[in-house]
Amino acid sequence: MDLQFYRELENRLNYIHKMKPLLSKEALHSDESEYYQFPSGASAGDRVTVRLRTKKSNADAVYLISGSLRKEMFVAMTKDGFDYYETQVVLGEETMHYYFEIQAGKLTCYYNELGVTKDLNELYSFGIVPGFKTPEWAKGAVMYQIFVDRFYNGDKSNDVLSGEYSYIGEQVLQETEWGKPPQAMDVRTFYGGDLQGVIDKLDYLQELGIEVLYLNPIFVSPSNHKYDIQDYDYVDPHYGKIVSDTGDLLESGDLENTHATRYINRVTGLDNLEASNQLFIKLVEELHRRGMKLILDGVFNHCGSFNKWLDRERIYENDEHYQKGAYVDYNSPYQTFFKFNNEHAWPYNEFYDGWWGHDTLPKLNYERSPMLEAYIMYIAKKWVSPPYNADGWRLDVAADLGHSAEYNHQFWKKFRRAVKDANPDALILAEHYGDAKEWLEGDEWDTVMNYDAFMEPVSWFLTGMEKHSDQFRPDLLGNGESFTMAMKYHMSRFYGPSLHVAMNELDNHDHSRFLTRTNQKVGRVAHLGSAAAEEGVNKAVLREAVVIQMTWPGAPTLYYGDEAGVCGFTDPDNRRTYPWGSEDIELLEFYRQAIAMHKQYPVLRKGSLRQLMYGYNIMAYGRFSPDEQIAVIINNREEETDVEVPVWELGMDCIHDKVMEQVFYTDAEGFRKEKKSYPVVAGILSITMPPRGAVVLYRKE
Numbered sequence: 001m002d003l004q005f006y007r008e009l010e011n012r013l014n015y016i017h018k019m020k021p022l023l024s025k026e027a028l029h030s031d032e033s034e035y036y037q038f039p040s041g042a043s044a045g046d047r048v049t050v051r052l053r054t055k056k057s058n059a060d061a062v063y064l065i066s067g068s069l070r071k072e073m074f075v076a077m078t079k080d081g082f083d084y085y086e087t088q089v090v091l092g093e094e095t096m097h098y099y100f101e102i103q104a105g106k107l108t109c110y111y112n113e114l115g116v117t118k119d120l121n122e123l124y125s126f127g128i129v130p131g132f133k134t135p136e137w138a139k140g141a142v143m144y145q146i147f148v149d150r151f152y153n154g155d156k157s158n159d160v161l162s163g164e165y166s167y168i169g170e171q172v173l174q175e176t177e178w179g180k181p182p183q184a185m186d187v188r189t190f191y192g193g194d195l196q197g198v199i200d201k202l203d204y205l206q207e208l209g210i211e212v213l214y215l216n217p218i219f220v221s222p223s224n225h226k227y228d229i230q231d232y233d234y235v236d237p238h239y240g241k242i243v244s245d246t247g248d249l250l251e252s253g254d255l256e257n258t259h260a261t262r263y264i265n266r267v268t269g270l271d272n273l274e275a276s277n278q279l280f281i282k283l284v285e286e287l288h289r290r291g292m293k294l295i296l297d298g299v300f301n302h303c304g305s306f307n308k309w310l311d312r313e314r315i316y317e318n319d320e321h322y323q324k325g326a327y328v329d330y331n332s333p334y335q336t337f338f339k340f341n342n343e344h345a346w347p348y349n350e351f352y353d354g355w356w357g358h359d360t361l362p363k364l365n366y367e368r369s370p371m372l373e374a375y376i377m378y379i380a381k382k383w384v385s386p387p388y389n390a391d392g393w394r395l396d397v398a399a400d401l402g403h404s405a406e407y408n409h410q411f412w413k414k415f416r417r418a419v420k421d422a423n424p425d426a427l428i429l430a431e432h433y434g435d436a437k438e439w440l441e442g443d444e445w446d447t448v449m450n451y452d453a454f455m456e457p458v459s460w461f462l463t464g465m466e467k468h469s470d471q472f473r474p475d476l477l478g479n480g481e482s483f484t485m486a487m488k489y490h491m492s493r494f495y496g497p498s499l500h501v502a503m504n505e506l507d508n509h510d511h512s513r514f515l516t517r518t519n520q521k522v523g524r525v526a527h528l529g530s531a532a533a534e535e536g537v538n539k540a541v542l543r544e545a546v547v548i549q550m551t552w553p554g555a556p557t558l559y560y561g562d563e564a565g566v567c568g569f570t571d572p573d574n575r576r577t578y579p580w581g582s583e584d585i586e587l588l589e590f591y592r593q594a595i596a597m598h599k600q601y602p603v604l605r606k607g608s609l610r611q612l613m614y615g616y617n618i619m620a621y622g623r624f625s626p627d628e629q630i631a632v633i634i635n636n637r638e639e640e641t642d643v644e645v646p647v648w649e650l651g652m653d654c655i656h657d658k659v660m661e662q663v664f665y666t667d668a669e670g671f672r673k674e675k676k677s678y679p680v681v682a683g684i685l686s687i688t689m690p691p692r693g694a695v696v697l698y699r700k701e
Helices: 003-018 195-200 202-208 266-289 370-382 405-422 451-463 480-491 530-534 539-551 585-600
Strands: 047-055 061-066 069-079 082-090 096-104 107-112 115-117 126-128 143-146 212-215 231-235 293-298 392-395 427-430 503-505 555-559 608-615 618-624 628-635 641-645 658-666 676-681 684-689 693-700
Touching (some): 047 096, 202 585, 451 480, 539 628, 555 585, 608 641
Parallel strands (some): 143 212, 143 555, 392 427, 503 555
Antiparallel strands (some): 047 082, 069 082, 096 107, 658 693, 676 684
16 A cells, blocks of 8 residues: 555544534533522622533534523533533523523534424523522431321320210220321221320330431311311310310210310310420420421411311300301401301301312312411411521412412412511421422422322332322333433423422332232222221332432431331321331331431432433433532332443543442342442443342542
8 A cells, every 4th residue: 555545544543533423412512500500599699609510622602592691601611521611691680590501513403391402492591590599407308207196195194085085976085006008087096196295205216217207287187187177276184284184975875075175175174285385395305405306287278177267167166265266256357257158047158168178178168268368377486486487388279279360379479478587497398289380480399298209100110009009000100201201301490599408208108008019919908998008009119210219309207107017008098107116217217218318318309410321121310519529320120220320420430440349239138238349431321120029339539
């Protein structure tokens, strides 16, 4: 071959070497974490830095686009083979939405909440809400939900007694067998759990690693669930203290409640009400002494038919210390608190709006009653202020409040101002199903119970089961693509401040226990029986779910007894008692270790999320910051699986080989927390995943 040939070959090689490589879409990353949008919580007029990551020397130009603003970004830092483009923006009064335009050669693409796209949809833009911040203590906090009547009986003197009063057509029942599963009609059966029981078990909860308690309603109410509140000003003495006991029990078959109370009558009961509030103060003070927090359940959409404002049960009617209820007197000061459908039916107007048609749950009529609205705002402030000092509210059926969407938003704006003025560090967390974006604009709720972007996708992927155990979907079981796309879409509806405090539960008082869902039995306790909820369960699948829970953005929240192996179909079977003395010790230790792992690594509280790969019954994702990387790999198959995970996308240098350390491991046989090293070659981690396995790997600069 002649010299000319070699010269042409050399020229071609030099040209190829100088060519810019194709745009690496996998290297692109931005989000609303404090690493890509800072400082967090900035207000109008503040300067905020926004960042986008690309592969080193891989883009010709990067622009931040927000409305008519198109601002070029420049490389502020190059690290581990990545360029970090930055620009600064000054916030106005309104929410700023933005996305990125990336140019590389002839290619132009965009980057938004859903990732790389050529077909831009501004609905999925990133956002900064001026002044919107959520409590630091709640970011990634480990929470624990307690259905108080079923947790622990610390004071037997305050137990509800059989025949003490009637509720929904029958007398209430004291259940003396602690471990007996709930029956189909359970609302009037009481096991005796109380606030003293919570106090007695604080050592247990703290050793478990719990940081925040969320209590189902504790205010005066005739039911065991207490979502039909009778008096918002007082803790129910059956949960608190009964220091004066002069009430009578009903005779057999008697359903009149007029004189059948141990704690409502003003003369005999006020001491009990005040003593119960004092016990709550003691609980909160003890929690705060331990560095723990407490969230109350606020039921403001409806109250109960026993409520002193309505007094359908005629408990308060002849007590001179109370004004007449709206049920018994047309001239009641509370008549506007409810929507009556027959204005001339007094006395005893039974025609009022009930939530979902339930006459025991009269819907509150805020639009017609400024006095009602003002009172609830007072209640909102009262319990997060001294001397009670609760740390936040969970809001029951919050999107249903009011008779119009317009009023609903007006109410929650006022509620937020009331709560945050009283306690700026209080958390406002709403129960909500579906897209909550319109309530999460920084002036209403802080966040939500995370059904759409956590509970449901995790349940479908690992069990194929709907959250009530009402349906089995084989097409969603192990469907990694469906899981990934659902998470991306639903998480895009949160701003950063809301996402990191979202309540990530696997189950709660309204849904079947996750452990029961692992048996893939469709049905409810009334048809299948309580024993069926425990048959064929798979604790290895539960352990996979808990690993996801402890490593996903948000606040991992346990429902009492999950850590002890409690099973149950949906309400009321999910409200079984905590099995003190009969816990699943191995599962309990697993939870302790998983919680400890979550708390050990700060990147799991506020770090970025990157979904790395997925397949049938297999997936991997990572949490990362500029200096730390965690990779989580889930194998929900029944056999070993070899997996290659592109962990370089978490910000690792691909040129030099790295090592990641295994910090948590579970499989079909059990779990362990042990150190084991895995090499990362050219940015790829190769691992053989065990059946029903979950592995957590860690690396720090």
